[in-house]
Ligand SMILES: [Zn+2]
């Protein structure tokens with residue numbers, strides 16, 4: 001910790017970049033667009049993974065692992081898919097280096113050229129469906145419910161830590177079903193899993209919706225998504241779940257014999273969330289002092305800072321604290337006792353604020369005498385003095401309260417920044433003013449969607465799943481519309 | 492399950508390949524040398540990961556994530572390292588595909604050539620040490636104890652499921668220390684972690700040793716290893732831990748200011764185990780009926796097969812079994828009740844044998860009346876009839892016994908197949924006869940090591956850490972030797 005962060009109001013973008021680096025979450029590597037996820041950032045990602053993985057398993061999915069490389073010809077088998085992914089992929093063309101004969105150091109060995117180029121997976125539908133062809137023969141083999149945790153590469157030109165990187169970490173679920181209905185139910189179920197994770201773990205309220213054809217995954221019939229609102233009024237797509245119809249089954253000729261002995265193509269879904277969630281988590285809750293982490297995802301939930309003048313005092317504090325630490329751990333609360341004398345308490349306070357530790361305890365000699373301790377909340381920055389007696393119980397409740405409070409604050413922010421508009425004038429005013437989610441009627445055409453995007457940089461984030469029927473007229477074209485959709489500028 | 496496996500004595504290699512495929516552990520993908528790890532195989536790997544990860548964290552390590560791609564120039568910075576890895580790496584040269592103008596489909600876009608080629612990481616020392624340069628300034632930043640779980644690629648020409656694949660999954664620890672002594676202690680500590688994991692989780696006894704210079708990791712000062720013995724008498728290197736000295740610190744100019752203000756290069760280690768452990772696990776314990784899994788790594792520890800003639804009987808069995816299932820789960824024992832009527836009990840017995848489920852319960856109407864159940868052990872293939880009363884307690888103890896028995900059997904096998912020899916004649920006889928570990932005196936030269944390898948295909952697996960001082964003469968050259976080393980043919 002050195003100088004203060006830029007403030008959000010001053011420069012939101014710089015605030016984010018600096019926060020990610022200073023809180024030890026991630027940094028850019030020497031490889032264009034590829035990030036290093038630092039230990040503290042990675043430990044948050046591990047908590048996300050664990051929670052999601054448990055939810056996938058509870059809904060009947062198993063993990064597996066498929067190859068990093070995709071033969072070029074595979075990518076081409078589904079027409080829309082290749083269209084969507086060919087423009088930004090890393091291509092492996094050779095399999096050996098050698099010493100240059102003219103002393104130029106190590107060079108690609110031209111003799112080691114691959115017959116067919118390999119693509120570093122941007123997503124794995126093609127390689128997985130080519131495998132499913134061998135795994136599925138009969139209705140007894142269905143449903144096939146598989147997930148993989150993996151790295152993927154999309155050669156983005158403009159990258160941003162966590163939000164858009166050339167390489168990122170994610171999970172991708174790929175399922176196969178006997179009927180369209182089952183596949184659609186799976187698509188929606190996994191959307192709900194993502195929404196539950198976002199709301200209950202990340203303390204992040206999300207809209208559940210369907211993408212317009214323009215914004216669909218390349219190769220999907222329907223793309224469902226969860227959309228969150230960041231503090232600068234921009235939307236962030238936090239997860240997607242795709243109903244693939246029979247597109248990939250047809251591209252890779254995956255058929256099954258149904259109960260009547262008839263051969264049918266199977267129905268598919270895919271769904272994913274990525275390290276982009278880290279970006280959403282950081283942006284949604286943090287403030288000008290640093291990270292604000294919901295307790296359920298905080299690597300350290302409680303930090304205890306002793307206030308002491310000499311080793312003897314520290315010994316007395318240590319004796320009292322060690323019981324508290326033991327009891328907190330017994331309850332599954334992660335706690336750090338920072339008794340280093342390399343830094344002053346004030347420095348430590350700022351450091352743990354920067355890192356988003358939800359609760360800080362400060363304990364000095366006076367507290368020991370009085371049987372009290374100072375408890376500071378990271379989210380509200382409020383402090384209270386609390387009896388040491390019963391502190392563990394108190395902290396346990398407090399962490400739950402904080403989790404809820406962070407959610408409530410984000411929810412209130414979203415409510416305050418969701419605005420129905422009834423004219424294009426109003427639409428643009430809101431967008432350029434407070435931003436946020438703009439609820440507007442739209443005529444359902446790609447033309448209008450494109451025009452609005454061109455003119456305002458706003459896209460349709462989704463058609464909300466729970467959108468009420470409400471006849472109206474398109475803010476752009478005046479044509480009739482059955483319900484409002486959600487527009488926003490986005491990450 | 493269809494026809495029987497090939498037997499080990501008939502064709503060990505085919506037995507292994509078939510077992511891996513039929514037990515749903517892994518299969519070859521359409522991409523040369525890359526495997527698909529199937530859900531059942533992956534669930535074993537997940538248990539390995541969890542156990543290892545816990546041990547890494549207990550010894551103070553944190554996880555992080557570094558880029559998949561390594562700039563070509565990085566690989567060249569450590570001379571021995573590039574020598575070791577340049578010959579078998581996947582090289583990314585382009586970042587875009589496009590539609591061919593002559594209608595040949597999708598092709599590499601020549602306009603999208605990278606200025607500097609990127610290597611898909613075969614191991615991450617270079618990219619990690621280039622990062623550490625920015626993370627380490629002072630002795631206060633040390634030790635730096637980081638691990639990453641990742642995929643890596645080495646373009647092997649002859650591949651074998653789990654044992655040698657172009658892409659594999661692994662963990663790689665990379666640590667930095669202020670002194671050589673600390674780095675060596677870390678190297679040895681992690682070797683001991685691997686040995687403990689192999690012995691306590693995989694039920695696999697291992698030799699702990701040091702590699703000869705010939706067999707060292709490219710860029711290391713010393714490579715420590717654990718070596719296990721497979722049932723065909725071949726050795727398998729199950730994990731390595733490298734003392735890197737200051738090699739990578741010098742190559743990437745990573746220095747720190749010590750307590751006296753002096754600038755020094757830091758000292759490094761790296762250590763890794765991979766999905767190769769899956770191959771070791773399978774080969775070490777399995778038999779002609781299929782997998783034998785140590786209970787601690789078995790995805791299903793207990794399977795319950797009901798024997799019934801009609802739905803009514805099944806209902807009665809189900810009622811009794813559901814209590815047992817509940818109680819087993821409460822104890823953390825994973826259990827499957829296979830009440831499907833698609834397959835007969837005999838088919839199920841064979842199937843769970845193939846998959847290595849450690850304990851099988853069979854329960855029929857007679858058992859219900861008698862208050863008994865048939866308990867079959869996978870490892871010994873013995874059966875006993877046991878009272879239903881107290882069955883959970885019985886199973887809990889039984890699983891521990893099986894874990895121990897599998898270890899004991901492997902240990903006895905290794906003891907029986909470890910042979911001290913005192914002449915080159917004897918050396919060759921043992922190698923060609925029973926195989927196994929051959930303990931022989933060696934003169935310490937690479938020349939002799941090379942000659943023996945050329946003539947017998949045996950390599951020095953390691954100089955055991957606990958090898959007693961025992962003066963003798965080299966079996967090949969007759970030159971003096973201070974202790975025996977371990978030779979074997981190997982995977
Ligand atoms: Zn077809």
Ligand SMILES: [Zn+2]
Pocket residue numbers: 740741743744745756
């Ligand atoms: Zn230097």
